[in-house]
Amino acid sequence: MSSTVWSTPASASPDVRAARTFWRDTGAALRRQRSAMVGLALVGIVLVAACLGLVAVPQTANRSNLAQRLNPPSAAHVMGTDGSGRDVFQRVLLGAPLSLAVGVVAVAIGSLLGSVQGLIAGYRAGFVGAAIMRFTDALLAFPTLLLALAIMATLGAGLTNVMIAVGLSAMPRFTRVMQAEVLSLRNREYVLAARAVGAGTSTILVRHILPNGLSSVLVLSTLSISTAILAEATLSFLGLGPRPPTATWGSMISDGTSVLQAAPWVVLFPGLAITLTVLGFSLLGDGLRDALDVRLRDK
């Protein structure tokens, strides 16, 4: 259904209506899934937290205040204070935009590079395609964290480098998905028709094949944001994230390990923030996958 929709010129009005119907149906199918809506709500909460972290929390929240060390949660400090006397709630809010930024930018890097590789590998089946896919297979052999860690060792610690490392380690999955999509699409009638009327390779790839492969990439992107946020948290936990005192959820947990016995809240609240954010994107991604799958949707 989607294939005919995307391959026709935008001027053909009945098909434009059909295109809107496809996405409207997807939206309706998504709204029918309670778990996807829970995921959307969680993502919404994290977005609000990120906005608050950007505009409402003063940067002084990262300054030590030893008089307020290890205060348990109270009305004055909803999530308590950490070993340096900093308010955990304010720092959780400060960490939200960083985690989201890493998730989104890393996935943007991985999906862009991976999709381009997948498009080329799927459409050029010869030596180039085989070389790209063997390279992808080799990258897929690495456990995700190890690959990100090795790239971090090359690039050094820091927020931008975390984004690049996590993005590059997400890339091979996008290559695989896009290559599989292209293989299934490249001999469809509308692609052959485009070729028959003289369309060039890049036109066929960008105008006819890419839009039809995008739904799979969209699903993988949503799911990959949660993996990227987890990977960022782990790298920050290991001390490879932004330099202290910048607040990231992973580094907050790492700071909290030394005071775990006396003040478990220092570890618990940033941990909950990571868990709920990852849960939100996972539920949304799962829902999106089911909503975009016409066979499941019609059941």
Added chain:
Amino acid sequence: MRLIGGRLVQAALTLVGALTIMFLILRLTPGDPVQIMLGDYRTPELEAALRARYGLDQPLPVQYLVYVGNILTGNFGVSYWRNQDVTTLVASVLPYTVQLAVAAIIVTCAIGLPLGVVAALNRNSFTDVAAMMIALLGIAAPGFLLALLLIYVLSYSLGWFPVAGAGEGTNLVNQLRSLVLPALALGFSSAALTARTTRAALLNVLNEDYLRTARAKGLRPLAILRSHALRNGLIPVLAVLGLQLGQLIGGAGVIEIVFNRPGVGKLLIDAILSRDYPLSEALLAVLLTSVIVINLVTDVLYGLVDPRLRVT
């Protein structure tokens, strides 16, 4: 046999590719291990001597050939930082990681399979929703968070298990007690994934005609589950378990660090960050080989237990 042969060649190519990529990532690192090693004591003479000693003055292709030779002979030389024979060093920590990975996969099966089966058999009930909520939380929570929460509750508060270490030099019971929390922390997210896969796989077969036939001829539900549903339903779970074992080996490092437990992962993270080439390369060779071999064995087993795949 053709299936196994094809998969073997593919696995060998993947391994060569993965090891080459890792060599390039490590060697193209901007930081210089010799400069890091010497720090403030750096002089051009000392730098040149160390570079010659470790073969770092050779062109990259020569270094690559030496690296390939090291892998083939299993002789990786001496660790830059620890000044110990790399092979001995790896051999001393490998058993701890193997223990942890095996214990974690036992946790994965012991929690994941029953959770998935119960959820599938009680589809859309409260039990199903509760089981899947536990699974989702297990997937979403980072392993190191779970590790810290387990330490807080079961070690600090209840005193049941040691906080750190692997019980080195103590009796077997202490070593096993030291293994419980790391295995739970490492295995829980895999258990959660396995539960979801088991539920989905079992739901797929529960509506098959042959199960209706089994019910119609009066077989008891447990017999139907054991002899018919699980035998077919668990085939996809096998593939997921194989992949999980690979991820467990990769994720073991962080858990080893939290529990201050010796192991390949912890040593590797230290080695990569200090640019200890011989040690990183040896550890990565061991890890990547085991991940690829596990995937190969899973692939082949998958073909053996599901005869339909042998034809395709």
